[in-house]
Amino acid sequence: MPDIVLATLNAKYVHASFGLRYLLANLGPLQSRACLAEFDLQQRPIDIAESLLARQPRIIGLGVYIWNVAPTTELVAILKRLRPELVIVLGGPEVSFELDQQPVTGRADYVVTGEADLKFAELCRVLLEPGAKTSPPMPKVLSAEPPEFKDLALPYDFYTHEDVTHRILYVEASRGCPFHCEFCLSSLEVPVRQAPLPAFLHHLERLLDRGARHLKFVDRTFNLNIESSRRILEFLLERHRPGDLFHFEMIPDRLPVALREVIARFPPGSLQFEIGIQTFNESVSQLIHRRQDYARLEENFHFLRHETGVHLHADLIAGLPGETVESFAAGFDRLVALGPHEIQVGILKRLRGTPIVRHDAEWGMVYSPEPPYEVLQTRLIDFESMQRLRRFARYWDLVGNSGNFVETAPLLWSSRGTGSGATREAGSPFHGFSRWSEWLFARVGRTDRIALIRLMELLYEYLVSERGADSKLVAQALWGDYRRGGRFDKPSFLREHLAAGASNRGDRPAKPLRPKRQARHWA
Secondary structure: OEEEEEEEEOOOEEOOOHHHHHHOOOOOOHHEEEEEEEEEEEEEEEHHHHHHHHOOOOOOEEOOOOHHHHHHHHHHHHHHHHHHOOOEEOOOHHHOOOHHHHHHHHHHHHHEOOOOOOOHHHHHHHHHOOHHHOOOOOOEEEEOOOOOHOOOOOOOOOOHHHHHHHHHEEOOOOOOOOOOOOOHHHHHHHOOOOHHHHHHHHHHHHHHHOOOOOEEEEOOOOOHHHHHHHHHHHHHHOOOOOOOOEEEEEEOOOHHHHHHHHHHOOOOOHHHHHEEEEOOOHHHHOOOOOOOOHHHHHHHHHHHHHHHHOEEEEEEEEOOOOOOOOHHHHHHHHHHHHHOEEEEEEEOOOOOOOHHHHHHHHHOEEEOOOOOOOOOEOOOHHHHHHHHHHHHHHHHHHHHHHHHHOOHHHHHHHOOOOOOOHHHHOOOOOHHHHHHHHHHHHOOOOOOOHHHHHHHHHHHHHHHEEEEEHHHHHHHHHHHHHOOOOOOOOOOOHOOOOOOOOOOOOOOOOOOOOOOHHHHHOO
């Protein structure tokens, strides 16, 4: 039985915990006395406790994040009730700040704040020494200084065959962020540190040789060091195989020729860039210390969208201090015009430790006290308006981002409609989609668990009855979108509106090699 169990609750099974593997890799001589135990949010804390206790560990290290802090708190309470002598150590971003306000830290024995790669091993060595129980106790809260990469053992050999075959694998070429955006924890991670490139590329090659197909770089600013970024991209391009997908988070206004040339050579759909815009309101950007060159950003988007096959995922945040619904709407429309495949509309979260709280009084920022600590209202956006934005974000993910409605979604704001409100909506994706969002919520009263066929029927009804769109045009768009997803069972509500030639038969496309969501955007 292992003395040390490293555990966490991942958001989904497909996400392999990168942090736990770093901890295991850096345990040194204790590595043989430790194991990983990963769970997900679909599992009950009481069942997780049973699984952990069956291993009879002396120490359990738990990774705590914004998405799992509530069930982790329950899990720790159960473990301590059943095994009071069990040493529970917490780490992760959710317990690295404001510890005195959190029930989970009060129930644990130790908390390691910051990057715990080496500090956790140091604590375990002390706790497992012979006679440790009679030694003076370690401080409950241990602050870990940011380690240098040269001092770290890299964790990639701890991805199992199952991980390589079925899960997204996380990798990193750097840590830290040079920017100081006040809503983001990465603004506290200084300085930026680069992984030793030869060692990193060696491990990357081993992963690829083992069959890894989906790699997600967790670097906050992958394209900060242009030479390193170029070498990594060239390395991946040389070893590219059909179906490979490499995901990067990019600085939107930093894309020099050296990177453009190699990016343009990748096959379509094999790169995904997550590009954080967050706001197009320049006064808000200045207020929260976010620096970006909007003209260069738009130029880079134009290049990526029209001269490369990169799948573009852009982020926009609603509820920032100083932002109004109108300025957010203008930013959203501006972003839609740039043509990203997906726009993640996020509601501002008050992450523990971030300096965004300095705006609370001036801008009337009110946040939920429960994870994920989303803003409820501001001085410029009342609660009811924020709720509408929240619904907008959820429905946009279902319709705008899913790839299920590539042809149909633009009809929601096109000039072809003649119904009530069509004039205002024409040319404004935000206003057109907002009206649909509120109509949909009035009809179904929920923002989740809407079956695809039901959503198609509702879109048809809204576009034809409320927007005055041509029924055949809408039916053709919906049928084209349905087939884009590789489906050929014509929905019954569409049959009478489609021409006889639009049969169920046809040349079925080959099974897409890339993930389904991205594939639908490229079909």
